[in-house]
Amino acid sequence: MQQKKKSKNKKSTPIKITAKHTIDYKQIDLLLSCLTEQGKIKPRKITEFTLKQQRQLSKAVKRARILSLLPFVTVTEK
Structure with missing residues (x-):
């Protein structure tokens, strides 16, 4: 039997956030995405x-x- 090795690859996040930079309510473009x-x-x-x-x-x-x-709520028209 072959054992599967667990990979320890960490996912990269789409934005880099440091201690100074956090997600804020004023970043409307990021929130909309x-x-x-x-x-x-x-x-x-x-x-x-x-x-x-x-x-x-x-x-x-x-x-x-x-x-x-x-x-x-976003209103979608038919």
């Missing part, structure tokens, strides 16, 4: 963010929605 057409936040598998980045993203989206920088 992480939303679906209906206005939902994309899952971590699709965005490839780390757990910490995904938490920052969800908080930033919620803050931007409250401040009316992002819509709560």
